[in-house]
Amino acid sequence: MHLDTKEICQITTERVDSLWKVSKVKEINYFESDKDIYNWFIRSGQIRLQLSDDFASQGDFSMKITVLEKKPVEFALYYFPQAWKYYEFLEFDIDNSNDVTEECEILIGDYFDNSGWYDDLPKYRRKILLKEGTNKFSLSVEEIGREINLDSPRKTIHFLFNPQRSSSIYVDNLHLAQRSSKGIF
Secondary structure, three states: OOOOHHHHHHHHHHHHHHHHHHHOEEEEEOOOOHHHHHOEEEEEOOEEEEEEOOOOOOOOOEEEEEEOOOOOEEEEEOOOOOOHHHOOEEEEEEEEOOOOOEEEEEEEEEOEOOOOOEOOOOOEEEEEEEOOEEEEEEEEHHHHHOOOOOOOOOEEEEEEEOOOOOOEEEEEEEEEEOOOOOOOO
């Protein structure tokens, strides 16, 4: 079999385009298996984390967070992709199945500071309102990078939730996204 230069260029271009498409979104957690739930830690409050086929915005499942008491709760993720600086947005969906708007806070911090010491104090903080129904969030990685070291070997994502009553919310489709043409390569 013989391929001429034109065919090789076309195949190469198609291959690069398909790699580009794959690299535009980097999964952090899509909540498709029990393992995805086990990566989250309950830091305070009484809540139950479980897979649910309700309100899945990506794939077949979402993470259902059931608040068992009307008290503040915090849950956190510690293990996910490191190379944030190549992406523009941290995106996720939260479905509020309650009939009231809830307030939530997302905190992002360095797992290690620049000197390599453990730092458990999240540095990026942003309040988000969870209206009834599905809420789609897109946070600027550039803005996050003003508060944390994007080159840090690990980062933490914390969600703080102070429900108005015992309730459930659903989280799904947590990923990094690249929308401009600057690319990763």
